[in-house]
Amino acid sequence: MKYLYIFFFSIFISFKLHAQRVLNHNAVYKITYFRSADGKPKEDRNPIVVIASAKQNLISNASILDHKAKYPYEQGIVTKPEQILFQVADLSADHQIATDDSTAIAKQVLEFGAETKVILGYICKRATMVVNSNRIDLWYTTDAGIKAAPTSLGQNLGLVLEQVRNGNSYVTATKIEEVKKAMPIDPGKISSKLTDGLTYKDLLWKSRFITLNVFNNETINFIDKPQSNDSVFRFAGGTVIARKVKFPKMANPNVFVDLTEQSKGDAYDRTGSVFIIPTDKTISLMDALKNSVKALPVYDNGNGKKYQGVVATADYNPVIELMRFFTPFGVGKYNTLKLKDKNWADKVYYRQDVSELFPVVNGKEAWVAVFIGNYDKGGHQVSLNITLHNGGRPKEAKEVILPLFNSTNVLEMAGQEYATMFSSEKGLEVSFTLTKDLKDAKLRYITTGHGGWGNGDEFVPRKNTIWLDGKEVFAFTPWRQDCGSYRLSNPASGNFESGLSSSDLSRSNWCPGTVTNPNWISLGDLKAGTHTIRVTIPMGKPEGGSSSAWNVSGVLLGEE
Secondary structure (H helix, E strand, O other), rough: HHHHHHHHHHHHHHHHHHHOOOOOOOOEEEEEEEEOOOOEEEEOOOOEEEEEEEOEEEEEEEHOOOOOOOOOOEEEEEOOOOOOOOEEEEEEOOOOEEEEEOOOOOOOEEEEEEEEEOHHHHHHHEEEEEEEEEEEEEEEEEEOOOOOOOOOOOOOOOOOEEEOOOOOEEEEEEEEEEOOOOOOOOOHHHHHHHHHHHHHHHHHHOOOOOEEEEEEEEOOOOOOOOOOOOOOEEEEEOOOOOOOOOOOOOOOEEEEEEEEEEEOOOOOOEEEEEEOOOOOOOEEEHHHHHHHHHHOOOEOOOOOOOOOOOEEEEEEEEEEEEEEEEEEOOOOOOOOOOOOOOOOOOOOEEEEOHHHHHHHHOOOOOEEEEOOOOOOOOOOEEEEEEEHHHHHOOOOEEEEEEEEEEOOOOHHHHOOOOOHHHHHHOEEEEEEEEOOEEEEEEEEEEEOOOOOOOOOOOOOOOOOOEEEEOOOEEEEEOOOOOHHHHHOOOOOOOOOOOOEHHHOOOOOOOOOEEEEEEEEEEEEOOOOOEEEEEEEEOOOOOOOEOOOOEEEEEEEEEEO
């Protein structure tokens, strides 16, 4: 009997330890939630805070409520009993936007489980829902007498004390305390700031990074007298557009180039390039753009031709290529060429990470340019943005960035020679001098082969070899076999008796309508002094009036 008494007494004590009082429905409570994943707390340690009352729930966090949050920041408000979800974002000290949704909470579909567990002394039940293929488990109690949750999910259940995503990411309540003085937020005061949900998301998203609008629906074509204006300059018959851009001073941002393109008359796949024009030496490409290609230093490798402005010299730096892209066959202009079950894209969107090159322009003004080689009066229409995003990149030591070569003849329509220097065994060679030792040096190398006939190097694999100070350091055969993936961007592509489209064919490291990614070639640690880099490619021989060419660009990067 004694042991039975002890047994029931222990159950009673256990129940008393776990049982919690019913909260006052008319009071205001502050519920603090911490994030964790795989049993470890999240690094930010900025807890979610819910201010819950009979009229509304405010979903916020500690830094916002302590007036320490950085812009932009976002909060949620759930009105009761209407269950309208307001989302409010402060983009800056004087710019607030909001949106509302009267169905978001009511339309949540939940499945209820039989399991229970104790959180903060309350016995909690489990409800489960699926959001974007993620399993969300909501552990809630109806014993507390109030309804609240750390997100918009499960606001109608009761008091959600834990939210679990995919079984390993947790948001768990750690404290519930009564708030003596709390002023509810009046939704009427934000009514003038309401916008639709999509606009709200777009404005909030764009406020999280800096956008430099470089070009907006500018034409790149070929005409006798291209017209510049106060900000956009046109050169080489209109096939190069350039603008001076002021870059903000930032610490290690992620930087992306965004380009959109569509045909305004030209039906063909063309070489395109987005590049920076260095002006830190006596001669720059700007001199040639404004005057003549004769202003550029000449590279002579002994094959009988003169190549203007392709390698670095003591007085000249070649352009720094941010992105190599290729136009598709006539996207936009030729979408009237219908094929069954083919819904053509309206335009092509290219986006590439160029963060490693940002130190060249950090806090400076620089010329940004776009080239598309074409001889068409209608040409192409492009828009270009550069976006800068805080965080995400490790802090680097002092970075060295040296432009070494660029054989893409961006002044093609002004008489610049095609990149046929690889017909010689010497290929393309450039020497450079380091004033200090360079750690972990890399060559950012972009290469594409050209020669648009059956035996041309556009369609023939060729080995690229990189030599450093006379020794081979890297060799590969650049080739793309995925070109057919982009058929819906190529309405004017030629179609063959075999059933293939020209845009399907594999090519020397490029496809119509895509970006060509750089190769990162490790050069190891380099000592101070003069070094030589050479690029050799067994380029195919001319046939009739056709010849092959290789557009290659190289930038040396490392740490002092």
